[in-house]
Amino acid sequence: MFKPLRVSKKxxxxxxxxxxxxNLERGDIYAVEDASPADERLSILLKGKLxxxxxxxxxxxxxxxxxxxxxxxxxxxxxxxxxFQVTITAEEDSIYLCWSRMKLERFLRHRPLLKVVLDCIxxxxx
Numbered sequence: 001m002f003k004p005l006r007v008s009k010k011x012x013x014x015x016x017x018x019x020x021x022x023n024l025e026r027g028d029i030y031a032v033e034d035a036s037p038a039d040e041r042l043s044i045l046l047k048g049k050l051x052x053x054x055x056x057x058x059x060x061x062x063x064x065x066x067x068x069x070x071x072x073x074x075x076x077x078x079x080x081x082x083x084f085q086v087t088i089t090a091e092e093d094s095i096y097l098c099w100s101r102m103k104l105e106r107f108l109r110h111r112p113l114l115k116v117v118l119d120c121i122x123x124x125x126x
Contacts, residue, residue, distance in 0.1 A: 007117055015114055018107045019099045024048070024090035030068060031084040038072035038082040041098050042122075048094025054086045061091065068096060070122045 007015075022043075024030060030043075033054060050062040062068055072084060108115040 007114065011111065011114055014111070015107070015118075016097065018103050019097045021046070022096055022098050024050075024094045024096070026090050026092050028090045030088040030090070030096075031086070033084055033087045036084045038069070038084045040101055041069065042101065042104060043068040043096045043098040046095045046097055048096075049091040050094060051089050051091045052086050053089070059086065062088070067122060 030050060031038075045062055045064055045066055045068055047064060049064075050068060052059045052062060068088060069084075072082070108118065
């Protein structure tokens, strides 16, 4: 995902170092509509499959190498009290890379090129 945009291995490692790798077992919930804060994190699915629903209606799946919460990331540039408008549930055992908004924004302030790259990647997947 980052390689075509010529992100060096050094910069990629720095970016990933700011994140945590987390697991969801099948049936675990990543976010609950009208309850989970939508401005705290940004995640990329590394393994597995997530189901996105609203009012118990299936909307779509999130697959490997897709952002889990890019619409919420884009909609909440400033800290807010917004909550997810969808529920995201693990369809199968999943692994994701997760950045806290505060840590990622602080990191990107000092690396404007990586900020542009990340903004472009997020925009591509919205």
